[in-house]
Amino acid sequence: MKFKTFALFVGPSVLAMLALIALPLVGVTYISLYSSSVKTEIVEVKTQVPVFAGVVQEVVTKVPQPVLDENGNPVKSWDYVGLGNIESVLATDQIADAIASDNTVDESVGTIDNLINMYYEIVDVDFWAALEFTLLYTLITLPAVLALGFLLAMSVHRAANKHFKGSLIFATLLPMIVTPLVGSLSIYWLFLDNGVMSSLLQMLGLGKVYFLKDAFSIRSLIILYGIWSTTPFAFIIFYAGLQTVAQDSLEAANLDGATPWQQTRYVILPHLAPxxxxxxxxxxxxxxxxxxxxxxxGSNLFANSLQYLTYHTLYFEDNFNKAAASAVLTVIGVAILLIPAVIRNWREHKRGH
Amino acid sequence: MAINAKTWRLSGTALLTVWAPLAAFPFLWMFLMSMRSPVDAFAFPPKLFADITFEHFYTVWIVDGFWVNALNTVVVTVGVMAVSLTIGCLAGYALSRYRGSVGFWLLLVALIFRAMPHVVLLTAYKPAFFELGIWNRYETLIIVLVAINQPFTIWMLRSFFANIPSELDEAALVDGCSRIKAFIKVIMPVMWPGVITTGLFSFLLAYNDFLITSQLMDGDHMTMTAALGNYIYSDDNLTKVLEGVAGAVSVTIPLIFLVLFFQKQLVGGLVQGAVKG
Incomplete structure (x- = not known):
């Protein structure tokens, strides 16, 4: 295919991505460097306050008022602040204080306690708390999803009954396909204070558990949701991979007297590694x-994530510039995460795929 | 050895019999709750059987106007699928046939775009669309969702097109067809499985999106998923919670049919990505 034809064919798609993904990324970076505020001035406001029996006193108060232009719209100022927004999201001052103060803290408490204190001071800042939970979530769910997905794939692969297999794949597919908001809500509703899980636990004599009033249980539930909703993906991919395991090597291993565990460890797992x-x-x-x-x-009280933090800043605080700053920080994180994927694709390209 | 293999298999079956009900339980309970009065839905001890009522569905669909959101969902998902597949097929076909390195770079950039958190883009859309006055319009939402979905779409369609032997279109070209005619008349007719699978994933993206839709659209223009936002954070009012449950069940039912009818295509599409990279 000639380059010109290629360009014509990919044109609309590339245009859409440029206009609505690439350009917004540039825009966000730009917005993050500025700070917008409504210009205000102090205005003297006179009000008539009734004092007693028809006697009125005039009170003058000084009130900040937005400056209006000739059309009656508030005048907005747009100031370049450089990395100011990003610094305020990262709370660099607060972090520096936390680190500096802990170096001078009394030594009776011990270094580990000092470090723990320092850690708590750092995750007190919204951004670091969001980063903390995002990482925690990723680190806990990843091995759980891989292990559970693999075990399920092995079990379904070995299950003899075809009908059973079909309905199992169906039941497993649903948590992954379903709207994430609905999936999260369906778990949330189970754990309401008077919901079914709390009641069941109470019946078992474990007492009343308020799942949604405590950071630890809320975080656990979010992680549980994560495992529940992403294990199906791992399961399906591994299940497909199991279909292509060379039967000869399995039979050979079997003849050589390899136990099921050895077959799994030395034949199946290496096959599934990619x-x-x-x-x-x-x-x-x-x-x-x-x-x-x-x-x-979570709202942002009990658990926070990087994407939620930006949403919160945008939606509840209505602060575009600060939201843009935390968006830029998020993108930097994406860039770091993508390094292995990019390297992998680059290698394949070099090999001539 | 024989015993070992048997226990091995038994433990697998045990795992499955535990997992399947667990995976389905949140949905089952949601369905039960949606058809109960607050007293039955939050009874202590929990009831397996209770009187059935469709009151919450009535409130959500008729009083709260969920039917408008359902129509919006149809408009948005059909629009996204149509535009996404049209421009995606063109690009995917070209990417599968072009041998230059520009194609590789395009796919690599698309991979990076695919990983972008949507809120990053939203932060730019909000002020820009407000300035341009294209806020709260179906066209805007459709084109935004199409663009967000393009990276995934072109990756997937490219691998489907790559499975179609290029001798097919070359023969058509030799016979005097133009490239676009060969694409429409010769390639597309054998591409339907790929188009259906990719279309399903485009549908799911548009249908499941909460973040972008709830922020770009007003109440009357929202899809069902975005409208569900009205029912969260209302734990104090149990009737309202159950209305939310009824809304969530309404959103889930179409997806259940989707999985029932297209299980093969969905699984096939997921696996395609893994095998082809």
Whole structure:
């Protein structure tokens, strides 16, 4: 195919991506460098305050008022602040204070306690708290999803009954396909204070558990949701991979007297290794963007994620510039996460795929 | 050895019998709750059987106007699928046939775009669309969702097109067809499985999106998923919670049919990505 034909064919798609992905990325970076505020001035406002029996006193108060232009719209100022927004999101001052103060803290408490204190002071800042939970979520769900997905794939692969297999794949597919908001809500509703899980636990004599009033249980539930909703993906990929395991090598291993565990360890797992890497890469990218469960469960009080933090700044604080700054920081994180994927594709390209 | 293999298999079956109900339980309970009065839905101890009522569905669909959101969902998902597949097929076909390195770079950039958190883009859309006055319009939402979905779409379609032997279109070209005619008359007719699978994933993206849709659209223009946002954070009012449950069930039912009818294509599409990279 000639380059000109190629360009014509990919044109509309590339245009859409340039206009609505590439340009916004530039725009966000630009917005993050500025700070907008409504210009205000102090205006003297006179009000008539009734004092007693028809006697009125005039009170003059000084009130900040937005400056209006000739059309009656508030005048907005747009100031270049450089990295100011990013610094305020990162709370660099506060972090520097935390680190500096802990170096001078009394030594009676011990270094480890000092470090723990320092850690708590750092995750007190919204951005670092969001980063902390995003990483925590990724690090816990990733091995769980890989292991559970693999075990399920092995079990379904070995299950004899075809009908059973079909309905199992169906039941497993649903948590992955379903709207993330609905999936998060369906778990959330189970754990309401008078919901079914709390009641069941109470019946078992474990006492009343308030799942949604405590950071630890809320974080656990978000992680549970993560495992529930992404294990199906790992399962399906591994299940497909199991279909292509060379039967000869399995039979040979069997004849040589390899136990099922040895067959798994030395034949099946090496065969699935590339798929494990693929699933891990996709999962890390998706975990980094976790949003809906944090919206449903956490607000930003108990659990926060990077994507939710930007949403919160944008929606509740209505601060575009600060939201843009945390968006830029998020993109930097994406760039770091993508390095292995880019290297992998680059190698394949070099090999001439 | 024989016993070992048997326990091995038994433990697998045990895992499956535990997993399948667990995976389905949140949905099952949601369905049960949606058809109960608050007293039954939050009874202690929990009830397996209770009186059935469709009151919450009535409130959500008729009183709260969920039917408008359902129509919006149809408009948005059909629009996204149509535009996404049209421009995606053109690009995917070209990417599968072009041998230069520009194609590789395009795919690599698309991979990076695919990993972008949507809120990053939203931060730029909000002020820009407000300035341009294209806020709260179906066209805007459709084209935004199409663009966000393009990276994934072109990756997937490219690998489907790559499975079609290029001798096919070359023969058509030799016979005097133009490139675009060969694409439409010869390639597309054998591409339907790929188009259906990719279309399913485009549908899911548009249908499942909450973040972008709830921020770009007003109440009357929202899709069902975005409208569900009205029911979160209302735990104090149990009737309202159950209305939210009824709304969530309404959103889930079409997806259940989707999985029932297109299980093969969905699984095939997921696996395609893994095998082809």
């Amino acid at each position: 798929l494990m890497i693929f699933v891990s890469m996709i999962h890390v990218m998706d975990a980094y963007r976790i949003f809906e469960p944090v919206l449903v469960f």
